[in-house]
Amino acid sequence: MTDMAIQAAPQGASASATGPVARFLKATELDTRMLGMLGALVVIWIGFHLLSGGLFLTPRNLWNLSVQSASIAVMSTGMVLVIVTRNIDLSVGSLLGFIGMIVGVTQAQYLPELLGFGHPMIWVLALVVGIVVGAIVGGLQGYIIAFLGVPAFIVTLGGLLVWRGAAWWVTSGRTVAPMDPTFRLIGGGPEGAIGATWSWILGIILCLAIIAMLVSGRKQRRKFNFPLRPLWAEGFLGFVGCGLVLGAVAIANSYPWPRGIVRRYAEANNIAIPDGGLFIAHGIAIPVLVAIGVGIVMTFIATRTRFGRYVFAIGGNQEAAELAGINTRWVIMKIFILMGILTAIASAISTARLNAATNAQGTLDELLVIAAAVIGGTSLGGGVGTIAGAMIGAVLMQSLATGMILLGVDTPLQNIVVGLVLVVAVWLDTIYRKRVA
Amino acid sequence: MEKKTPLVEMKNISIAFGGIHAVEDASLDLHEGEVVALLGHNGAGKSTLIKILSGAYKRDNGKIFVNGEEAQINNPRDAKKYGIETIYQTLALADNVDAAANLFLGRELMTPWGTLDDVAMESETRKVMARLNPRFQRFKEPVSRLSGGQRQSVAIARAIYFDARVLIMDEPTAALGPQETAQVSDLVRQLKKDGIGIFLISHDIHDVFDLADRVVVMKNGQVVGTAHTKDVTEDEVLGMIILGKCPPGAIPGPGAIQAAAA
Numbered sequence: 001m002t003d004m005a006i007q008a009a010p011q012g013a014s015a016s017a018t019g020p021v022a023r024f025l026k027a028t029e030l031d032t033r034m035l036g037m038l039g040a041l042v043v044i045w046i047g048f049h050l051l052s053g054g055l056f057l058t059p060r061n062l063w064n065l066s067v068q069s070a071s072i073a074v075m076s077t078g079m080v081l082v083i084v085t086r087n088i089d090l091s092v093g094s095l096l097g098f099i100g101m102i103v104g105v106t107q108a109q110y111l112p113e114l115l116g117f118g119h120p121m122i123w124v125l126a127l128v129v130g131i132v133v134g135a136i137v138g139g140l141q142g143y144i145i146a147f148l149g150v151p152a153f154i155v156t157l158g159g160l161l162v163w164r165g166a167a168w169w170v171t172s173g174r175t176v177a178p179m180d181p182t183f184r185l186i187g188g189g190p191e192g193a194i195g196a197t198w199s200w201i202l203g204i205i206l207c208l209a210i211i212a213m214l215v216s217g218r219k220q221r222r223k224f225n226f227p228l229r230p231l232w233a234e235g236f237l238g239f240v241g242c243g244l245v246l247g248a249v250a251i252a253n254s255y256p257w258p259r260g261i262v263r264r265y266a267e268a269n270n271i272a273i274p275d276g277g278l279f280i281a282h283g284i285a286i287p288v289l290v291a292i293g294v295g296i297v298m299t300f301i302a303t304r305t306r307f308g309r310y311v312f313a314i315g316g317n318q319e320a321a322e323l324a325g326i327n328t329r330w331v332i333m334k335i336f337i338l339m340g341i342l343t344a345i346a347s348a349i350s351t352a353r354l355n356a357a358t359n360a361q362g363t364l365d366e367l368l369v370i371a372a373a374v375i376g377g378t379s380l381g382g383g384v385g386t387i388a389g390a391m392i393g394a395v396l397m398q399s400l401a402t403g404m405i406l407l408g409v410d411t412p413l414q415n416i417v418v419g420l421v422l423v424v425a426v427w428l429d430t431i432y433r434k435r436v437a
Numbered sequence: 438m439e440k441k442t443p444l445v446e447m448k449n450i451s452i453a454f455g456g457i458h459a460v461e462d463a464s465l466d467l468h469e470g471e472v473v474a475l476l477g478h479n480g481a482g483k484s485t486l487i488k489i490l491s492g493a494y495k496r497d498n499g500k501i502f503v504n505g506e507e508a509q510i511n512n513p514r515d516a517k518k519y520g521i522e523t524i525y526q527t528l529a530l531a532d533n534v535d536a537a538a539n540l541f542l543g544r545e546l547m548t549p550w551g552t553l554d555d556v557a558m559e560s561e562t563r564k565v566m567a568r569l570n571p572r573f574q575r576f577k578e579p580v581s582r583l584s585g586g587q588r589q590s591v592a593i594a595r596a597i598y599f600d601a602r603v604l605i606m607d608e609p610t611a612a613l614g615p616q617e618t619a620q621v622s623d624l625v626r627q628l629k630k631d632g633i634g635i636f637l638i639s640h641d642i643h644d645v646f647d648l649a650d651r652v653v654v655m656k657n658g659q660v661v662g663t664a665h666t667k668d669v670t671e672d673e674v675l676g677m678i679i680l681g682k683c684p685p686g687a688i689p690g691p692g693a694i695q696a697a698a699a
Binding site: 221223226300304305308309312313314316317320321322323324325326382383 | 491512513514525528529531538543545547551553556579
């Protein structure tokens with residue numbers, strides 16, 4: 001029974017629900033929409049793998065894919081809340097560039113002068129400065145939207161121009177480099193990953209957390225006499241959840257450091273390189289950990305806090321939320337502050353990865369972020385959206401880009417494909433929603 | 438009953454929207470265990486007056502007293518603090534979240550760690566819904582998927598769960614079938630027995646005579662008159678609504694004097 005259901009699950013979203021599939025979905029309480037998206041991701045991955053002659057589903061490509069998705073994924077979690085309340089933020093790409101310049105100048109010019117070159121606190125302070133700037137800019141835009149009543153589209157469209165110009169203004173267009181060595185770890189690379197041992201430890205901790213969540217959820221339901229999931233369904237969820245986590249760790253751990261870096265590392269640490277070459281695994285990249293951490297925190301905020309509940313209530317019916325005594329303006333302003341902070345984190349990731357801050361950084365990112373959120377099931381009509389969906393949407397967008405680069409597709413054609421995918425994805429979603437409602 | 442301090446007293450309330458006087462110098466009161474019906478045409482100012490009491494609108498002039506003491510009601514949260522709960526004509530439900538989230542909207546139950554206690558909220562929702570609508574089972578679904586009657590019972594549950602002392606019902610039966618309307622009438626009688634004061638806004642004059650102790654008729658933003666339902670006939674009340682003519686059994690308000698002068 002269980003085996004058959006596993007096979008059938010990915011098709012559950014598209015095919016009409018037959019007996020066992022429907023029963024499986026009911027028992028596990030899985031979201032068919034999310035399954036459909038994961039199914040689409042799997043199809044895209046396998047498709048690119050076959051078309052590229054086996055280049056896509058390699059540890060190296062998947063590891064790079066995860067690092068490249070991180071920045072957009074971080075911002076998409078905030079964009080979900082923005083869009084859920086029927087607002088939009090077109091300024092995130094420009095803001096990413098502006099914050100990147102400020103963070104870059106702070107750590108490459110001001111702090112070394114103040115604290116001395118290579119001071120261990122430089123990366124922390126630079127990051128804090130970035131986050132504070134993000135919160136202030138987000139708060140300013142949020143204030144204009146929520147309290148002065150200017151539509152978010154206009155305010156952030158203005159922001160798109162203002163912050164891009166401001167990014168240029170910081171150094172009159174000069175590129176800032178290099179970044180602080182510790183700060184660069186946020187961007188990934190061989191050193192910016194936590195290595196095999198820590199990856200396994202982290203994976204096991206995550207698995208234990210998944211199991212603990214399932215157990216405590218079951219306990220809560222029993223306490224209040226709510227219907228319980230059948231035991232096999234709980235077991236299945238735990239098994240698949242842990243399997244995905246440990247599988248991802250295994251892939252990250254089978255991507256070795258490049259030979260040159262291994263040689264330098266060996267020389268520096270007086271290790272003799274054996275004949276077959278020394279295998280040092282990357283492990284999970286730090287930007288990916290940051291993105292996963294952000295995803296977990298944002299999911300918590302969206303589903304388990306008052307603020308998150310109010311965000312969704314405002315998205316469903318703003319007037320009702322106001323009549324229920326919710327300070328809707330303040331909630332909306334807070335959403336934009338949060339969006340600013342997330343943009344700062346994304347900015348740190350992309351600046352560190354590039355090892356430079358340029359004033360063109362993040363150009364068009366706002367569209368990728370919005371597309372990720374929308375492909376991930378966030379409804380532009382408001383009230384509907386999940387953090388996990390948006391993050392999967394970000395990975396999906398990046399998969400398309402990476403896959404087409406592997407296939408040697410020309411850039412203009414890449415844009416055409418991404419544009420078409422966005423429209424088709426939302427169209428399919430519209431059909432799906434009509435059928436469910 | 439007349440001698441006791443009224444539960445709620447609204448005195449000389451006025452509000453204007455861009456030069457149009459939606460409510461002008463309106464006064465009314467409500468006692469414990471009393472049902473007062475507000476009648477009038479569309480646009481007569483009933484809903485606006487009542488939204489001032491529930492905190493949705495801010496009055497330009499006038500005072501509100503709760504238990505004889507002046508009350509500061511500037512937003513919906515203030516009104517709820519005084520035990521004034523409202524069932525809006527539009528129901529004011531957030532369609533995309535479930536019944537429990539709507540019931541506790543703005544007053545969520547929290548766990549000791551400061552997170553939403555969804556399980557406790559659902560459990561409480563199950564209890565109160567079992568009383569109002571025993572067949573209701575769709576606790577996990579967003580309220581947009583519920584029927585009109587089910588949505589209505591969620592809105593009612595939200596109003597009575599928090600120990601309301603004053604209940605405002607704006608067209609509570611407008612969207613309901615005959616059977617559900619009868620259920621709401623039963624509920625009104627039961628709440629009245631519990632000592633809750635109820636403002637009932639309705640178009641259905643039969644309903645009003647069935648349930649209300651007193652009627653307040655409004656026309657063009659002014660109070661035409663107030664009457665005990667036993668002192669006036671349905672035709673006389675219709676005359677108040679349509680012509681602004683105050684019958685001998687009613688106490689005339691500012692709206693009636695103007696009508697007589699004209």
